[in-house]
Amino acid sequence: MYSPNRREFLKYSAAAGTALATGGLSSGASAQEVLKVGAVYVSPVAEIGWTKQHSLGVQAIRDEFGTNVDTTVIDNIFKPQDAERVFRELAADGNQLIFGTSFSHGTPMQKVAPRFPKVAFEHCSGIKHLKNLGTFEAKYYEGTYVAGAAAGHMSKTAKIGFIGGFPIPDIVGPANALLLGAQSVNPDTTCSVIFLNSWFDPGKEKEAANTLISQGCDVICSMTDTATGVQVAGEKGAWAIGYASDMSQFAPEHHLTAFMLDWSSVYVSAAKAVAAGTWQTSERWQGLADGVVAMAPYNSAIPADVQQKLSQVEADIAAGKLHPYAGEIKDQEGKVRVAAGQNMPDGEIRGFNWFVNGMVGNLG
Incomplete structure (x- = not known):
C-alpha cells in the first residue's frame, strides 16, 4: 500500500480536522473490511537498524493480511509536538491500530490515546499503559x-x-x-x-x-x-x-556479531487481535527465548x-x-x-x- 512521507501526510491529514472517535475499542473487522494500521518511526528507514526492523514488522502485517490491510507509515518523527500531531491525525483518519516506535513517543501517545478510545495503540519502549495503550519491548x-x-x-x-x-x-x-x-x-x-x-x-x-x-x-x-x-x-x-x-x-x-531484533510476531499478533476484536492492553518484554x-x-x-x-x-x-x-x-x-x-x-x-x-x- 502507498505510504506518504511526513510532509505529504501532514498536508493531506490537515483536512481531517480534530474529529474524535468515541466508544470502546473496535469490535473487529469482517472478512470484507480492510484493517487500517498506522506506524510512526523515530528516524528514516535505512537498509539496517532500529527503524528498519520496525518496518519489517509492518511488512509482516502486509504479508499476513494481503489486500485486507491498509498501512500508513510516517518516518523521522522524534519531537514530541510533531509526534502528538501525527498520532492524532492517524487516529482521526480511521486507523484502528497505531504503533509508536520510540521512548520519545510515550507522552504524545498517552495524550492522544484517551481521545480515541476505539483505537488500539502499541508503544515500543513504553512504560505507561492505558485501556487502549499497550507496550512492547525487547530484552536487549x-x-x-x-x-x-x-x-x-x-x-x-x-x-x-x-x-x-x-x-x-x-x-x-x-x-x-x-x-x-x-x-x-x-x-x-x-x-x-x-x-x-x-x-x-x-x-x-x-x-x-x-x-x-x-x-x-x-x-x-x-x-x-x-x-x-x-x-x-x-x-x-x-x-x-x-x-x-x-x-x-x-x-x-571485523563484525564480531550483532544482537538483532525481530518485531514481526508483535506486529502481526496485535493486528490479528484488533481485526478479531480481541485486542487488550498488555505489556510484552521478550528476548532470546521468544525470538525477538x-x-x-x-x-x-x-x-x-x-x-x-x-x-x-x-x-x-x-x-x-x-x-x-x-x-x-x-x-x-x-x-x-x-x-x-x-x-x-x-x-x-x-x-x-x-x-x-x-x-x-x-x-x-
Missing part, C-alpha cells in the same frame, strides 16, 4: 551479554567501547550487560561509554567511535540507528558489534570452541539457566547492588540508572 541486555562475552574472548586490550543514543534505562542496562558479559570471560575488562543524545547522528557517532578507539578500546558497540560505529571500527581495525540488524556487510572482517532478540552469525575469526561457548551462553539465557544480572554486582563506587546468589529484579532492570563496576563514564 540478553543480546549484549552474549556479545560482551564474544568481546571478552577477542579483545586484546581488555577495553571495550559503547556508544548510546541517550542515557535511558533501555540503553544503560544493555551497556552494563555488555561489560558483564565481557567480564565473565576476563574480569579485568572495562567499558568506556559515550552518549550522543541523539538516535541518528552519523557525524557525532563517528567522532565518538574514533575517540573510544584512540583510548585503546578494540571492540566497539553502538546502540544507535546507524552502522557508523561498525564502519569506523572496521576502518580502524577494531572489532565491531552491531545492533538491531546484522551489520556485517559494513565491516565483514537473536544473535547474528559469529565472525569466522572467532575460534570454533569459543563460538560453541557463545552458543551455549545463548541457550542458557533462553532457558533461564543464566541470568545476565546475576549477583554479585557492584556499581562504579563499589557498592553491592545485587547480592551474590540473587538476580536483579525485572523492575530494577527496567529502571536501570547506574553503571556497574568497570564502566568508564557517567550518565550526565
